[in-house]
Amino acid sequence: MPRSVFILLAMCGLLVVPTLAQSTIYIPDNVQNAGTCNVIPFGQSATFSAGYTYVAEIPASFMDPANPVVTDIGFTPCGTGSWSSADVSIAIGHLPNPQPCPFTFPTPGGGSIGSFLDLTVLWDSGAQGPFNWGVTQDTWSPMNLAASFLWNGSDNVGFFVTFQNATVSGFNGAFHRSGSIARTYSGGYGAASSATCGALSALKMCLTVTGGGTPPCVLQAQGNIGSGGGVIAYSSVSPLTFQGITLFGYDTSGPVGGGSFLGLYPDSTAALVLSAVLGISPSPGNPLSWTNAPGLFPNAPFVIPAGTFPANLTVDFVGVKIDPSGPAVTNVARTTF
Numbered sequence: 027m028p029r030s031v032f033i034l035l036a037m038c039g040l041l042v043v044p045t046l047a048q049s050t051i052y053i054p055d056n057v058q059n060a061g062t063c064n065v066i067p068f069g070q071s072a073t074f075s076a077g078y079t080y081v082a083e084i085p086a087s088f089m090d091p092a093n094p095v096v097t098d099i100g101f102t103p104c105g106t107g108s109w110s111s112a113d114v115s116i117a118i119g120h121l122p123n124p125q126p127c128p129f130t131f132p133t134p135g136g137g138s139i140g141s142f143l144d145l146t147v148l149w150d151s152g153a154q155g156p157f158n159w160g161v162t163q164d165t166w167s168p169m170n171l172a173a174s175f176l177w178n179g180s181d182n183v184g185f186f187v188t189f190q191n192a193t194v195s196g197f198n199g200a201f202h203r204s205g206s207i208a209r210t211y212s213g214g215y216g217a218a219s220s221a222t223c224g225a226l227s228a229l230k231m232c233l234t235v236t237g238g239g240t241p242p243c244v245l246q247a248q249g250n251i252g253s254g255g256g257v258i259a260y261s262s263v264s265p266l267t268f269q270g271i272t273l274f275g276y277d278t279s280g281p282v283g284g285g286s287f288l289g290l291y292p293d294s295t296a297a298l299v300l301s302a303v304l305g306i307s308p309s310p311g312n313p314l315s316w317t318n319a320p321g322l323f324p325n326a327p328f329v330i331p332a333g334t335f336p337a338n339l340t341v342d343f344v345g346v347k348i349d350p351s352g353p354a355v356t357n358v359a360r361t362t363f
Contacts, residue, residue, distance in 0.1 A: 049236070051088055052230075052231075052232050053232065053233070056232070058165055059202070061203050061204055062202070063203075066211055067187060068194070068199040069201075070198075075190065075192075077113070077214055078211060078214070078215075079131050079211060079213075079215065080186070081121075081131065081186050081209065081210045082231065083125060085182055085207075086123075086181060089177050089179075095175070095177075096175040096176075096183075096235055097236060099169050099232070101167060101232075102202045103167055103197060103201050104164075104202060105163050105197025106197060107195050107196020107197035108160050108161065108194070109158075109159045109194050110159065110192065110251070111191060111192040112151055112155075113134075114157045114192075115149070115152075116149040116171065117145050117186045118175045118184065118185055118186065121183065127221060127223035129141050129220050131219060131220065132186055132188075134188055142184060142186070146176075148169075149171050149248075154327065157248070158250050160249075164202075168360070170247055170249075170359060170361045171246060173244075190214075201230070203227050205226055207226065208223075236357065244261045244357055245343060245344065246258065247361040249335075249361040253363065254332055254334055254339070255331050257328065257329055258330065259328065260324035260356075265318070266350055267347050269348045270318075271308075271314060273288065273290065273303070273314075274296070277296075278291070278340045279291060282360045283357065289342075289355065290344055291342070311323045324345075337363065338363065339362065340362045341360070341361060342358050343358065343359045343361075344356060344357075
């Protein structure tokens with residue numbers, strides 16, 4: 027049986043395909059419209075150009091030992107709009123307890139990790155280009171980041187962002203904050219350190235998490251809002267993974283990953299993409315039907331040209347990959363183009 031047919035049989039339910047279960051951690055709670063609106067770090071027009079450097083501390087007590095892999099981070103905004111920057115570095119890592127003060131920040135891109143114990147860069151515009159983020163008022167708005175992080179099971183976790191030259195549209199960049207989660211911050215891009223430490227006023231957060239002792243094959247999608255283009259990428263692709271496909275659909279009416287077809291909500295677009303995959307021979311670098319080759323998709327991001335999708339369209343993506351243990355479905359990644 028050709029392996030492409032094997033994948034399609036799995037997708038159609040004729041084979042048992044283990045799915046990558048996703049869960050969500052809410053810090054400190056799942057009340058999306060509660061908490062004072064706060065402009066640190068993403069808002070306040072005076073800082074859009076000069077930028078901000080910010081760390082939020084996530085106590086280990088919020089983490090889930092059964093789901094230690096963090097695949098995305100979301101915040102709940104006080105308005106609807108978009109936030110973008112061509113100079114931004116976003117990362118997550120383990121923090122010492124207690125957290126030192128003054129606190130030394132990582133450098134943009136993570137070349138130096140500062141006071142962190144370790145650091146996983148989730149988005150670096152120097153390597154991946156501008157970061158574009160669409161948000162919806164009083165709704166968890168995922169950042170659709172481009173990497174995953176493995177919690178070590180014991181230490182506190184820190185979310186880090188530094189940026190400058192931000193463009194904020196439709197809202198003022200304010201998000202709901204907590205009264206129990208610590209933040210450390212300083213004005214400016216790539217700030218070296220801060221003596222303003224530990225104030226219990228960090229933004230509320232949610233973490234998308236999965237199980238597994240090592241980061242699984244995780245799919246990311248990042249649209250450049252308004253352009254119809256963007257990037258799709260996989261992280262942690264095992265050398266043993268030899269083939270896979272990427273599907274997408276336009277029905278995003280429900281929660282991410284809640285659809286009946288591999289986590290997608292079945293629609294005419296998903297059916298057309300499936301039909302197209304039926305006629306494609308897998309090849310290195312082909313985003314719809316790929317074979318595993320060094321330096322090519324899925325081992326390198328695939329740039330979706332501007333105009334590929336209608337501008338401002340929200341799309342759900344999902345992948346199926348095969349290794350010697352059989353086929354497995356990735357997470358569903360949602361982004362706006």
